[in-house]
Amino acid sequence: MRIGELAAQAGTSKDTIRFYEKIGLVSGQRLANGYRDFPAETVAWLHYVRTAQTLGFSLAEIARTGDALREAPDTAEALSALFEEKIHVVDARMAELTALRAELAERVGTGCPLRPARQPG
Template sequence: MHIGELAARAGMTKDSIRFYEKAGLVTGRRAAGGYRDFPLEAVTRLHCVRTAQTPGFTLAEIARHGEELRDAPDRAEALSALYGDKIPVIATRMAELAALRADLHARVGTGCPLRVAGRAGRAG
């Protein structure tokens, strides 16, 4: 199928598909006239990419783990393990964001966003 049909079926733009193609997440071959021709399974692949981005997997991680998942004897188990590995990464990021939120709260209403309330004379 041509890129326009793939975009419609996958619910994304042609530019997104071109981006994912450059990242190696989906492949199409050049048909006559220079048009990209994608297999039907590219729709499923693109849905998997979008689904994997939701819990925070980067495109590099998706590309790297995609091959592992295709070759895994039990894909559900392999995917479950990848999700399990992602949980501590998300927990760390949540802690970092909570600290950032607390820091921003301390700066609000100080008259100077570089000054943290309760730390007179120190720039934060």
């Protein structure tokens, strides 16, 4: 299938598909006329990529685990470890953001918010 048809069926742009091809998320075959030709299963893969991004996975994470996940059955067991790992990343980021929020709240009303926080005393 040509890139325009793939883009329409996957609900994305041709530029996005070209970018994904550049970083190795999808691959198409070049025809003699120079057009890209993608296998039909690329549509499902692009839907998977979009869902993974919605769940907070970066393109690098998707690319790193993509081959294994394409082969994995759609079962809870096949994806649970990946989701557990992502939950730990999210928890760590939430802790960082909570600390950042506390630091910002402490600096409200201090005049210059870029000076070191006042030490109690």
